[in-house]
Amino acid sequence: MILLFGFGGVGRTLAQQIYQRTRLKIVAVFDSSGGVYKRGGFTSEEVEKLVSLPRGSLVKAPVGEKVDIDHALDEAEIVVDVSPPNYETGEPAYTLYKKALQKGKAVVTANKAPLALHFDELRDGVYYKATVMAGTPLVDLLKGLEPQRVESFMGILNGSTNYILTRVYKDGVSFEAALGEARTKGILEPDPRLDLEGVDAAAKLVIVANTLGVSLKLGQVAREPLTPMGPVTKYVAYLDVGAQRGEVKPVRLDPAHPLANVDYTLNAAYIKTEVNDIYLVGKGAGRLETSLALLNDILSFYKTLRGK
Template sequence: MRLAVLGAGAVGASVVELAADYGHSVTAFADSSSAVVDSDGIDAADALAAKRTDGVVGSDDPSDALSADYDVLVEATPTTLGDAEPGFGHVRTALERDRHVVLANKGPIAERFPEIRSLEAESAGEVRFGATVGGAMPVVTTIEDVGPSRISAMRGVLNGTANFVLSRMAAEGLDYEHVLAEAQDLGVAEADPSFDVDGTDAALKGVIVANVLDPDGGYTLADADVDGIEDLPGSMLELAKEDGRTIRLIVEFADGQVRVGPRLVPENAALAPAGTRNAVQLETEHAGQLDISGRGAGGAETASAVLSDVERLES
């Protein structure tokens, strides 16, 4: 397949880097201000080096990438809320051109799912978004395999930064500010970690899962009940620990409601992963609880989920 990759952050860059390994070529690659387009396939190493040294991926205009020759548009621009632009516009353009779309950007699926589905219905292209939930973990595809109607609930730890902060606070008895600063030093937390610690990022993933489990629900971020872990007192984690429990930022979808907040879980539970790991538990009709865990973020991890989605388009 020929891929057009929009977004040159950790995920977009990794897709460009790994595409050849998966047997695909990249015919267009763009960040917010520049692009490189070549219908015979761009030189991935050159483009990535240019991004690192000059801050641009090439000398073309970003809009050239959108109109280039490609089979699959990989939307990996930063997640935006509300109208989810420019991501949503990119998806629309590709579908109107009867091209497939694979998203790593959560915005369009979390905020405008019904519109995406109706654009897809009009198009010969297909939309896949497994990379938006849980990075490398096969959450969306597992739900598709089991069957959304046979799953009554989803509970998960879907934000590695928040999980890192909570597990370090519990293990070391350190306070919130201290651990957050440490996470920023380690590159686990971004300079502005608001979306990770206030629950927004986990909520977006919960909303996406809700849209998969209940396709007519039309869930958006506004429907989610969201609480974060900011300034959580260390004494809460201490009291939990004394009782063989711990606190995790849990996203839950059950009975038509998406809910995110710190919750008490047994210390050794499947939903109490350590460090930046993520975990998801599906409540299935015939098979009890199904647990998935793994790396929920990271460039190569998320890119591998994008490329798996591209493979699914071929089959």
């Protein structure tokens, strides 16, 4: 049974995908208005009724009953978090994770903030491949590198800023016009500073670093705001593994560099190990992309559960 925490675009898409692609059920759903619960799990028809509601109105749902988070946790096996990130404290997700883990539940998340702030505390029992390059299995790749020693990681981890820079330097659009397009398309965070000042990319870099065994927190990542610097400018997240140092900043790349031709909303990673140079490019965010990454983690949990 799944507790779904957050019911915006990704949460609704995930709910539909769970019922379309699996036999799993959602037992409780929470949004900013509160939560609804159904013993034994909602049916697919009931989930569609929830999806049809305006955002922030789950407590008015015509199905299920109102529920508090503690009771819902007792009924669930796994918490899936698609709530908005809070980079100041990680709340309310951080407290929810701790409660869930203390009760022996697993957590699957697309929310970067709790891990960016408290990775060491939350690493056991939290599945998080949807937090970085959700549409492309970067986290799986990073976990599969051991025992190779990774020397450095360089990535384009924010599709919004990559779109803006591509429009400027490939298509000749002004920076202001490209920024306006990103807003219109809805690819900027509701608070655009999270994208334009590197907070989103820095949070993802922290998760990459900790996955590689480098204990890094969000406040330790140096950040420079997005600034056009001439072709080819990319907004790059860089990790020096040996020095345990991370930074996010605009960088002018040689046109022959592996990241130079990663355009529009695509993400990419360039990983140097002691024996290899690895280049990965693909989709990052997106409702379906993120939902399927979350669902993959959910299925991984249930496979582990069945194996016990």
